[in-house]
Amino acid sequence: MQGTLQEVGSGQPISFASVVLLRSRDSTFVAGTQASETGAFVLARVPLGQYVLRATAVGYRTGRRVVALTAAAPTLALGTLRLRLAATQLTDVVVTAERPVVSDGLDKKVVDVTKDLTITGGTAIDALQNVPSVTVDQTGAVSIRGSGGVTIFIDGKPTTTTLDQIPASSIQSIEVITNPSSRYDASGAGGILNIVLKKERRDGLNGQASATAGTGEKYNTSLSLNYRKGKLNAFGSYDFRRDRRRINGTLDQTTTANDTTLLLHQDRSGVNYQTSHAVRLGLDYALTPSRP
Incomplete structure (x- = not known):
């Protein structure tokens, strides 16, 4: 599956846009890539089925197109997809949004555990037991999709802290990385779990007690x-x-x-x-x- 991204009106190529392919029935992440400098993109080895192609770029409205791969047409040339410029004249606008509980990326799955009331008062073990594709046995050993040898990170750094020493109330999200990139040590043969701790991002003094x-x-x-x-x-x-x-x-x-x-x-x-x-x-x- 291939195509080219251009700007509506001017026809200028949209460089380095993010292109994601989602399954149409449940919005499951299937494949993703980044457009080249000329706006061209290719999604290879996509199985047959019904999909929604989503293209996003800074300064442009999100573009979507419904596509289908069948046995009669296992490959698809989408041609030119055009994105409209987003409005830029904004003053005193405050945008508030809810984060999805589970979000998929190109190399990881991010699970937001802050709204999970079942882990209140528990530890990181209780939080991991509610993460899809992650299993924790009675001894505290962690596996991803049945594979052991999982490496535990905290805020992107290796740690010697055991899971039962991390309170669930201090966890913001858990990143499940099944295909680690070169930035991570290859010792995690079964994958990497990155536990992201809560940290306020607004200026000034902030606090929370519970x-x-x-x-x-x-x-x-x-x-x-x-x-x-x-x-x-x-x-x-x-x-x-x-x-x-x-x-x-x-x-x-x-x-x-x-x-x-x-x-x-x-x-x-x-x-x-x-x-x-x-x-x-x-x-x-x-x-x-x-x-x-």
Whole structure:
């Protein structure tokens, strides 16, 4: 599938625009690419089906076109797609938007966990259990699509902190990277999970405090403060968590060696208490303007 992006009216090519192909029935991400300097783009190895092609570029309205690949026409030449200029004369406009819970990109899937009430008072393990394609077993081992060897990052940096030490209340989003780019270490054979912690982006002093309580002696409190001035950003947070969980388990095992058969039956029950204090302090300085 190939085509060219041009501006309506002038016919000028739209360079380096983002082109994404979504499945029409559920808007699932299928493929994506970036247009060349001449506005040309190619999407290769696209399976047959009904799709919506979406093209976006800064300063232009989003362009959409419904396309279909069939057995009779497995490839498609779209020709020229024209995008209209967006309005630029805006004064005193404030735009507020809700982030989608799950958003797909070219190399990762981003899950916003701030609105997930089921993880309130929990840890990063509870947050990961609600992330699509991610599985956490009883020992805390993480796998992506059934593959182990997952590398855990915090704010894009490797960490030795265990998942049960990260309060869920301090997490902004979780990025699932199944095909890491060259910027990441290749040690994560099964993929990379990047846990993005909350950080206020408005200038001035900002803070947030919360306290939750649940049945069975479950308590969680958190306090975060953030001061931003231009390119300088200082932040800190404190989280306290106490959790009591009852454990029940049964194990049946049969072992046969030569003419001997050994049967093992174990019942396990108990109460697990966890109390944690987490303190985070940091200082950022943006050498270059941040991208949205």
